[in-house]
Amino acid sequence: MSEKACQVLIIGGGPAGMSAARAALAGGAQVVLLEAGDALGGQFWRHLPESRKGGEEQVLHHKWRHFNTVQRELRDDPGCEVVLGAHVWAIERPDGGQAPAVHVMVGPPDGADREPRTYLPQSIIFATGGQERTLPFPGWDLPGVYTAGAAQALAKGERVAVGQRVLVAGAGPFLLPVVTSLIRTGATVIGVAEASGWKRLAKGWLSRPWELAATRSKAGELGGYLREMVHHRVPYRAGTTVIAAHGEESVESVTLARLDADWKPVPGTQRRVEVDAVCVSHGFVPRTELALTVGCTVDAHGFVVVDDQQRTSVENVFCAGELTGIGGVDLALAEGEIAGATAAGTQPRASVVKARNVFRAFAERLQTAHGIRPGWQTWPEPGTTLCRCEDVTVGEVREVAAATQARGxxxxxxxxxxxxxxxxxxxxxxxxxEILSSCGLLDPGRTARRPIAIPVRLGELAATTSSQREETP
Amino acid sequence: MSTVDVVVIGAGVLGASAAYRLAEKGFSVEVLERGAPNREGSGTTAGNLHIQAIHTRRPGQAVPVDSRRFLPLQKAASDRWSTVEAELGEELEVRRPGGFMVAETEDDLDQLTTKAVWEREVGIKTEILDGDTARAELPVLGPSVRAATWCPDDGYANPLLAGPAWLRAGMRLGVQLSPGTPVTGLERRGEGWEVTTPTGTTSCRWVVNTAGPWIQPLTALAGVELRMRPVAIQMHVTVRVPPLLPCLVQHIGRGLSVKQVTAGNVLIGGGWPAESLDLDARSHASLHSMAGNLAEAIRILPPLSRLSLLRMWAGPLAATPDEMPVIGAVPGADGLLVAGGTYAFTFAPLWADVLAAAVLGEPSPIDVRDLGPDRLIMGAK
Structure with missing residues (x-):
């Protein structure tokens, strides 16, 4: 296993990580950029498979030209090493100010012989992004129920529509580009159900409207999606969501219900709608497992706390993008640039600091308008699956929490x-x-805290022993 | 101020089983727990029931366990565990699939033969198999295994069910549980003790200190310094896989203990030291120990190599200088008893009986006079 010192190590090759790499290079730093996938771009700039690449790739992508420019710059800069297929599985933070050791397996996840590497960086920038959060409801595990992100990935990456009569439900502006992608791949979108009501949407989006002028590009993007929706006569319902999906082999219909301000269904408002696919997305959560491993402080919502320079509570560790708050690509690009410049020991541009602040305010509007409300906990029935990997139901978890004294x-x-x-x-x-917390935990904590960040084969882990430090006496 | 017969300090598996047994004998009992019940050593152990002689030395352990002295205790604990579920009326996932203890070197073989003799002396049925016979019985064993002993009584219980079940059973008999209540003072008052916590004082005749890694500082509150120190060891667990390993596998000369739990995950431990011990939060597992432990595991059980590691964690245990358990009355502190040290999970029901007998002034169900805290005392007040 090779050990390699480096100046700035960036984990995550999406918009935030690429922007950080570019800024750190501009600041004169030597940079290593680790990306788990087989291409840069992350979830936002998702690619067509190599075999089907064509000239129309930019059609479903926002800021595609910017992506190409940055990718080219990073590729051509001798100070930048881009490592694709790089899976960070652990980070050790030694006492006494030594560089942390970032352990990486390089190669396809199911490949037989991945190369173990260890980087010893002076600074780390986490740009590991976020992932969709789907709230459980009866039938959410039926075939035909997709996360909006999966539907979007199929549309962007494979040009495949998930169904013919599709309902899009959840919360937040991400539902809109999903509608657009579905329409462009030939699906009929029968409606969009936004869980937040008009009152909350207005509070989030219509207060202090002069501030929104600064986020014209963002508003323009959303406006484009809205225009397309209107053009295709897709009905948009606020304060409504899917609280159950029904079907034998796969989803055949869903139950829609009006929600109150806490997202509790309003009695008597339920109705059935026939569909052959549902796309749900209730928001995003940050992927904080690595940041937590090195000890970064997180806030009550689980986002990493950073200062004006994107510094975390841990020395020489920075975070950018969705890790610090869900704000979309513009915020990620700005935060990445600030983190990269600062990690390289330079001052970030004043204009980008300003942009970051503007888009952060935009992110706060997003939270005000669309943030998840606790009433969702009334949607599942006792038999509704909570954990799909282990097939655990909501009822089982509540029963154990009620029956046990071990309230950790x-x-x-x-x-x-x-x-x-x-x-x-x-x-x-x-x-x-959240379900367990509502049962009254004595010892709360975060499920994201774990010393092994991703599953790795025992054989690969055992092989790392040879070049580890000397045997402890 | 409240008054009870016995204050038990620590709601781990030992405190829970002792509190239950004492309540059953008619004593009023309060359990004071600094944090959440069953969270530290008792909630982080693999939950093995070690009946055949164990590997005598954790990696990094200075002194070996005295296996010969341990074996009669293990036999008694084995018998005791066979009635625990019926007694509590709860399913604790007690399983006795048996276990192999493997040997690779000449030295391992010597130890294996010697301990098998001792096991027969106390009535533990073990069988010595050569490498090929062992591989015929358990085909996943690797080529480096030269011999193994088979003990049909080895097994495990679910450590997340056992402690809480004893606590619940105790509470049905009137045991009071106070979680989040650290003991800050331990004063001798007349015939008994005054136990102080941030929320008040409890007066009692007896104090049972089953606080695991906190045994030493708590006994020090009563003016007695015991030579014990907490260490943290770590465990590793793979993804769920179809049945692969029907029994326990341990190594006579190395820190290695492997089993596949009911859910299908393979649990790998063997007492490897954690990176750091943190008694205020969760101790940090060491990547170095992880790699070492996993390398042993895949040498003995090569098919494990392709399984993925899902999680690892570290938990504390209370170590004594001679690596033997500590149980009994603290000299010079009448009415103060301690129980803890190595293999507390295996010994939990047995130690509960011993402690209850000591409080009642009855003869001990098993001779543990040589395991008392007197041997660990640095100087009494």
Whole structure:
């Protein structure tokens, strides 16, 4: 296993990580950029498979030209090493100010011989992004129920529509580009159900409208999606969501219900709608497992706390993008640039600091308008699956929490097995935490805290022993 | 100020089983727990029931366990565990699939033969198999295994169910549980003790200190310094896989203990030291120990190599200088008893009986006079 010192190590090759790499290079730093996938771009700039690449790739992508420019710059800069297929599985932070050791397996995840590497960086920038959060409801695990992100990936990456009569439900502006992608791949979108009501949407989006002028590009992007929706006569319902999906082999219909301000269904407002696919997305959660491993402080919502220079609570560790708050690509690009410049020991441009502040305010509007409300906990029935990997139901978790004196998150997780599967709680972690917290935890905690960031084969791990430090006496 | 017969300090598996047994004998009991019940060593252990002689030395352990002295205790604990579920009326996932203890070197073989003799002396049925016979019985064993002993009584229980079940059973008999209540003072008052916590004082005749890694500082509150120190060891667990390993596998000369739990995950431990011990939060597992432990595991059980590691964690245990358990009355502190040290999970039901007998003034169900805290005392007040 090779050990390699470097100046700035960036983990995550999406918009935030690429922007950070570019700024750190501009500041004269030597940069290593680690990306787990087989191409830069992250979730936002997702690619067509190599075999089907064509000239129309930019059609479904926002800021595609900017992506190409940055990618080219990084590729051509001798100070930048881009490592694709790089899976960070652990980070050791030694005492006494030494460089942290970032352990990486390089190669396809299911490949036989991945190359173990260890980087010893002076600074780390985490740009590991976020992932969709889907709230459980009866039938959410039926075939035909997709996360909006999966539907978007199929549309962007494979040009495949998930169904013919599709309903899009959840919360937040991300539902809109999904509608656009579905329409462009030939699906009929029968409606969009936004869980937040008009009152909350107005509070988030219409207060202090003069501030929104600064985020014209963002508003323009959303406006484009809205125009397309209107053009295709897709009805948009606020304060409404899917609270159940029904079907034998796959989804055949859904139950829609009006929601109150806390997202509790209003009695008497339920109605059935026939569909052959549903796309749901209730928001995004940050992928903080690595940041937590090195000890970064997070806020009450689980986002990493950073200062004006994107510094975390841990010395020489920075975060950019969705890790610090869900704000979309513009915020990620700005935060990345600030983190990269600062990590290289230079001052970030004043204009980008200003942009970051503007887009952060935009992110706060997003939270005000669309943030998840606790009433979702009334949607699942006792038999509704909570953790799909381990097949644990909401009812089982509540029963164990009520029956046991061991009111710690960890022991409840281990007793119920919720969050213990191969996804390591990434899908159900926050839902499990919230359900258990409402049962009154004595010892809360975060399911994202784990010393092994991703599952790695024992053979590969055992092989790292040869070049580890000397045997402890 | 409240008054009870016995204050038990620590709601781990030992405190829970002792509190239950004492309540059953008619004593009023309060359990004071600094944090959440069953969270530290008792919630982080693999939950093995070690009946055949164990590997005598954790990696990094200075002194070996005295296996010969241990074996009669293990036999008694084995018998005791066979009635625990019926007694509590709860399913604790007690399983006795048996276990192999493997040997690779000449030295391992010597140890294996010697301990098998001792096991027969105390009535533990073990069988010595040569490498090929062992591989015929358990085909996943690797080529480096030269011999193995088979003990049909080895097994495990679910450590997340056992402690809480004893606590619940105790509470049905009137045991009071106070979680989040650290003991800050331990004063001798007349015939008994005054136990102080941030929320008040409890007066009692007996104090049972089953606080695991906190045994030493708590006994020090009563003016007695015991030579014990907490260490943290770590465990590793793979993804769930179809049945692969029907029994326990341990190594006589190396820190290695492997089993596949009911859910299908393979649990790998063997007492490897954690990176750091943190008694205020969760201790940090060491990548170095992880790699070392996993390398042993895949040498003995090569098919494990392709399984993925899902999680690892570290938990504390209370170590004594001679690596033997500590149980009994603290000399010079009448009415103060301690129980803890190595293999507390295996010994939990047995130690509960011993402690209850000591409080009642009855003869001990098993001779543990040589395991008392007197041997660990640095100087009494």
């Amino acid at each position: 998150l960890r022991s409840l997780k281990l007793t119920t097995r919720a969050g213990l599967g191969p996804c390591q709680g990434r899908t159900c972690g926050r839902n499990t935490e």
